[in-house]
Amino acid sequence: MTTPAPSPDPAVKDRVYRSPMGILGGALLLAIALWLGIDALVIGTGRTPWLALAALILAVPLVSAFTLRPAVYANEERLRIRNPLRVVVLPWGQVASLRSRYSNEVVTASGAKFALWAVPVSLRARKKAARQTAAAERGGSRGGRRGGDRGLGLGLGTPGGGAGADGPVRAETDKVMDELRELLERWEDRASRSDAPSVGEVSVRWAYEVIGPAVAGAVLLVILLAAG
Structure with missing residues (x-):
């Protein structure tokens, strides 16, 4: 080549x-x-x-x-x-x-x-992120049930509910790959236009x-x- x-x-x-x-x-x-x-x-x-x-x-x-x-x-x-x-x-x-x-x-x-x-x-960081996501989801579920007991039914969870508010926790290198994919998608979006x-x-x-x-x-x- x-x-x-x-x-x-x-x-x-x-x-x-x-x-x-x-x-x-x-x-x-x-x-x-x-x-x-x-x-x-x-x-x-x-x-x-x-x-x-x-x-x-x-x-x-x-x-x-x-x-x-x-x-x-x-x-x-x-x-x-x-x-x-x-x-x-x-x-x-x-x-x-x-x-x-x-x-x-x-x-x-x-x-x-x-x-x-x-x-x-x-792989260790991915497993840690998965555990943090699962823990945040469990906390959010408990918070939602407490909210339901008060008659609100909003399911907001605890403050700073982690995965419930901002999506699943990601390992640092996976975050980097997400940013690179975002740049690629932005280029592809520009490429679909005349400019x-x-x-x-x-x-x-x-x-x-x-x-x-x-x-x-x-x-x-x-x-x-x-x-x-």
């Missing part, structure tokens, strides 16, 4: 979505790696400093790529996905659907699929700024281990 040049950044401000837990975990891993690596560089003897240097060159880009780097940028015109090793730019006209199963992914009109690394699915914007092309770029250093570190590490 040919990869056209990325389209220029639109003037519309992006919504940015990232994983707070991924960033926190990546920062901790990098701190540990740098602490051990610098310690080996400073006090190591023989081949140890070189092995530590090669391991750092390999590990730091990969850890950063899979934890700190992932992000999703979305606006009224397009969706930009920054995954660990690729950057994908998808005009909304090229997006067929946004799916949430065991991972969140976007499906293009041509059938290609791209995972949203920055918006991971959390529809041009569709544009899909752009895929490999993250050579990550791949290059990681490959160099791996090659250096293999050479040092083979020479030993």
